[in-house]
Amino acid sequence: MTPITWPEFWIVFGICAVTMLACRVLPLFVLKGRELPERVSEALGFIPSAAFAALVANDLLTPGMFDAGLWPAAAPLVAALVVVVVARLTKSLLWCAVAGVVAYALLMMI
Amino acid sequence: MLGYVAIGIPCGILSASIGLNALQVFIMCALFYSGAGQFMIPNMWIAGSPIASIIASVSFVNTRQMLYSAAFAPWCQGVSKRLAFWFSATVTDESFGVNLKQFELGGWSVERATFVNLFSQSSWTVSCVVGVVVGNAIGIPLAIAAFAMTSIFICLLVTQKMSRANVVAAVTAMIGVFACKCAGLSGPAIFIGAIVGVACAIVYSRLREAKRP
Numbered sequence: 001m002t003p004i005t006w007p008e009f010w011i012v013f014g015i016c017a018v019t020m021l022a023c024r025v026l027p028l029f030v031l032k033g034r035e036l037p038e039r040v041s042e043a044l045g046f047i048p049s050a051a052f053a054a055l056v057a058n059d060l061l062t063p064g065m066f067d068a069g070l071w072p073a074a075a076p077l078v079a080a081l082v083v084v085v086v087a088r089l090t091k092s093l094l095w096c097a098v099a100g101v102v103a104y105a106l107l108m109m110i
Numbered sequence: 111m112l113g114y115v116a117i118g119i120p121c122g123i124l125s126a127s128i129g130l131n132a133l134q135v136f137i138m139c140a141l142f143y144s145g146a147g148q149f150m151i152p153n154m155w156i157a158g159s160p161i162a163s164i165i166a167s168v169s170f171v172n173t174r175q176m177l178y179s180a181a182f183a184p185w186c187q188g189v190s191k192r193l194a195f196w197f198s199a200t201v202t203d204e205s206f207g208v209n210l211k212q213f214e215l216g217g218w219s220v221e222r223a224t225f226v227n228l229f230s231q232s233s234w235t236v237s238c239v240v241g242v243v244v245g246n247a248i249g250i251p252l253a254i255a256a257f258a259m260t261s262i263f264i265c266l267l268v269t270q271k272m273s274r275a276n277v278v279a280a281v282t283a284m285i286g287v288f289a290c291k292c293a294g295l296s297g298p299a300i301f302i303g304a305i306v307g308v309a310c311a312i313v314y315s316r317l318r319e320a321k322r323p
Contacts (some may be wrong), residue, residue: 001252004155012165016147016169019172024199025195036180049279050282050307050311051171053304054287057283057284058303061284061291080264093113093116093265094117105254
């Protein structure tokens with residue numbers, strides 16, 4: 001991985017910041033108290049589940065991941081299951097990060 | 111408040127792992143201010159995603175803020191445009207819940223809500239910058255940093271409201287990502303997968319509506 005450079009930072013951050021500001025501010029001024037169309041708010045409600053699932057899948061699943069044997073690919077999946085349990089019990093991002101890292105490190109040592 | 115510190119410090123540490131410095135992280139916290147977004151950028155950078163794909167995916171996730179903005183619109187009637195702007199520009203997932211509850215209880219003003227937002231943002235910014243300093247000092251191995259982010263996304267996913275349509279969105283998004291990768295489209299996989307998930311969930315809820323007598 002190459003570290004991010006200043007020009008790259010400005011492009012990524014600048015555009016993300018502008019879309020974020022637009023999403024935060026525009027509905028308040030455009031709607032003037034009216035509600036969002038039901039279909040739109042329903043679709044927006046699906047985005048977090050779909051996006052977080054996509055991010056998790058991107059990290060955990062790769063075609064041909066079991067080619068190098070079962071364990072190197074299965075270890076992150078097992079660690080992910082540990083995180084799921086911790087998430088259900090604690091609902092805490094911090095505990096999930098800690099549990100995930102510890103489980104991953106321990107499983108990689110096996 | 112403590113929640114922001116607990117997550118801001120890891121966010122700073124992980125940002126440092128892709129070479130962001132304290133000034134860059136400060137700028138992001140001050141002008142972008144998004145927990146999920148600030149985790150997504152380092153995560154996708156480590157995964158080698160192209161810049162266009164990072165921007166599209168993060169912006170797509172940003173759109174959920176439109177729901178919050180729309181929900182607050184009735185309470186911002188009659189306040190000055192400048193205050194309404196400041197308030198809406200600093201809403202986040204966490205402070206949204208707190209403020210909406212207070213507005214519904216009554217006796218809450220946009221000034222106070224903005225104060226809550228700015229206070230949250232300050233603690234987030236300070237924690238993230240401290241995280242960068244800590245991250246640079248301890249130097250966390252990349253694989254560990256990457257898995258910490260995966261764990262955070264798992265937590266964000268598991269703590270979503272698990273309605274049937276949301277489960278459909280999550281499962282089909284995962285299948286979509288895997289299919290993209292199989293087809294050699296690993297760059298835009300996250301963005302395409304997320305759109306596939308949302309589309310499938312919409313179709314699913316339409317079909318259920320149609321079935322209802």
